[in-house]
Amino acid sequence: MGSGDTVSFVLAIFLLVIYAVVWTLSLIGLRVARNRYSGKSLPSRLSTLPKTSAPGVTIIRPLCGLDNNLFNALEAAMNLEYPKYEVIFALQDERDEALLVVKLIMEKYPHVDSRIIINDAKVGVNPKINNLMMPFAEAKYDLLWVIDATIAFTPGTLARAVATFLGASYSDSSFDSELESTPLLADNTRSPPKAGDVGLVHHVPYAVTYKKSLGSLVEQAFLNTTHAKMYLAINALGIDSCIMGKSNLYSKSNIDSLTTPSPSLRKLPDPPTGLAAFSPFMAEDNMIGLSLWHELRLKHAMTGDVAVDCLGTLSLKDYIARRSRWIRVRKRMTPIPATMLEPFTESIFGGLCGTWATSRLFGASVPALWLVHMVAWLSVDLSVRRYLGTNVKGMGPPQGTAMFVGAWLIREVLAMPVYLYALCGDQVMWRGRRYRIVQSGEAICVDDHRPDALSH
Incomplete structure (x- = not known):
């Protein structure tokens, strides 16, 4: 086995372990949703x-x-x-x-x-x-x-x-x-x-x-x-x-x-x-x-x-701003390894990594494995959604599954671009004001012309 093969073999093991951990967390979340929320x-x-x-x-x-x-x-x-x-x-x-x-x-x-x-x-x-x-x-x-x-x-x-x-x-x-x-x-x-x-x-x-x-x-x-x-x-x-x-x-x-x-x-x-x-x-x-x-x-x-x-x-731009804001806050409040591992919890990127690792170690078609992965992931997500909504029927307007799946697909496609965009800055807009998030997780108002801006 050459050095290149060794590196890819070790990388595959690493990615497969992460993939297994993510799926374990997903199934734990599904089990909790079913056991805790699906009954009266x-x-x-x-x-x-x-x-x-x-x-x-x-x-x-x-x-x-x-x-x-x-x-x-x-x-x-x-x-x-x-x-x-x-x-x-x-x-x-x-x-x-x-x-x-x-x-x-x-x-x-x-x-x-x-x-x-x-x-x-x-x-x-x-x-x-x-x-x-x-x-x-x-x-x-x-x-x-x-x-x-x-x-x-x-x-x-x-x-x-x-x-x-x-x-x-x-x-x-x-x-x-x-x-x-x-x-x-x-x-x-x-x-x-x-x-x-x-x-x-x-x-x-x-x-x-x-x-x-x-x-x-x-x-x-x-x-x-x-x-x-x-x-x-x-x-x-x-x-x-x-x-x-x-x-x-x-x-x-x-x-x-x-x-x-x-x-x-x-x-x-x-x-x-x-x-x-x-x-x-x-x-x-x-x-x-x-x-x-x-x-x-x-x-x-x-x-x-x-x-x-x-x-x-919310417009789609509002959604992106909201998600990137909290990613920027979270990256300052959690250890760097946890922040860097976050993309592996997303269906598309994590699925590609996991299916490539499975293919590299055991031999299989990556596209076929990834398709199975996405179907299984969507099935888990739809089940979690259904269980959580069991006891609150009538507290919101009904939504068809087709519309929800369409919005889910857009969310999954946007996940990595939003994450990468959020990593590229440390400023956020919050209730009409601009703030900079520092390493401690504190927010500093950078709109110095505003009377309520704080100096640090």
């Missing part, structure tokens, strides 16, 4: 407790502008099967168009404990953190459920999330004794958590689109297939924190105890702690999850509920 969600016994016995929860909805399907998404928080919660609608501008929608909802549900907080404070570049500062400070309860404006959910979601956070087996007879032994029964007190406790409950996004633009259909295909199965698989393995901030339940006292992961803030004489400690990061959800995981050694958990994400109208 059982109600939690928390939903039937008297108000005096249930742990209180503060729901915070940070708002900015008229997001798609805003009324229906916000209304979901007013119809929960849970005895004790409040809803805070958080805005940063009294002229925000979302305020009228909020007032209409509050008028429709006067019996729900709800209020509006308008707060224009700025503690950093992240507008969501800025918006959450006062609601965090004024929340009635220690348990906080922070939900993005575009997210809707079924009425039983909160009770199941709280039961999971407390670690109680809400489906068996030991539930009452478990609940009584949990440290989170008083409204504003909490015993120090123990390593291995659940510190965050989150939900996998399931995208729906009411206005079927090309970009929104492609984004929907991404979220309901590739993103979902990898998200479920990584969380099932529990190797490290992997969360999105669409729907997160955690303890305020836990967040308050966190120190900042920001190198720039740690240089200050009095570095911020708590929520403000994450203000320099665009991906504050991921950083909070990492801090809970590593600093407090708290696990993350999921329930059999999804966060129904109501997508707005």
Whole structure:
């Protein structure tokens, strides 16, 4: 065997191992989707407790502008099967168009404990953190459920999330004794958590689109297939924190105890702690999850509920900008090897590498193998999509399989070009402003002429 043959042989083994790992993750994600989401969600016994016995929860909805399907998404928080919660609608501008929608909802549900907080404070570049500062400070309860404006959910979601956070087996007879032994029964007190406790409950996004633009259909295909199965698989393995901030339940006292992961803030004489400690990061959800995981050694958990994400109208250019933005953020927050291996998780590039390696080692037709690979990959993705949508039928408009497959194909074809484009820069547009992502993962506003641009 010549040197060239040896190199190709070793390369083939390497690629085949990666290919096998990727397929293993995909099948784990498929299994979790089938086992966790395809059956009917059982109600939690928390939903039937008297108000005096249930742990209180503060729901915070940070708002900015008229997001798609805003009324229906916000209304979901007013119809929960849970005895004790409040809803805070958080805005940063009294002229925000979302305020009228909020007032209409509050008028429709006067019996729900709800209020509006308008707060224009700025503690950093992240507008969501800025918006959450006062609601965090004024929340009635220690348990906080922070939900993005575009997210809707079924009425039983909160009770199941709280039961999971407390670690109680809400489906068996030991539930009452478990609940009584949990440290989170008083409204504003909490015993120090123990390593291995659940510190965050989150939900996998399931995208729906009411206005079927090309970009929104492609984004929907991404979220309901590739993103979902990898998200479920990584969380099932529990190797490290992997969360999105669409729907997160955690303890305020836990967040308050966190120190900042920001190198720039740690240089200050009095570095911020708590929520403000994450203000320099665009991906504050991921950083909070990492801090809970590593600093407090708290696990993350999921329930059999999804966060129904109501997508707005997106052009294909909008989709590309959104995907490249988060790739640029992610490449600064994860080890370089993980970033470089990301293309192997994509169907076309990863499939070509895997089928070439199989052909090189065992001898077979690459085109035939690749075709089988693509059919199998699509089959897995369609199954994941179907399982996730089992319990949320009627919460979004129906979509034919042919249309979905068309959007899926466009997404798969664009995956590598978008990835390569994202690698070529470190600046992103975010809510109309331009930011540079530095190695620590922090975002620095480069629109220096703007009054809210921060200097670092």
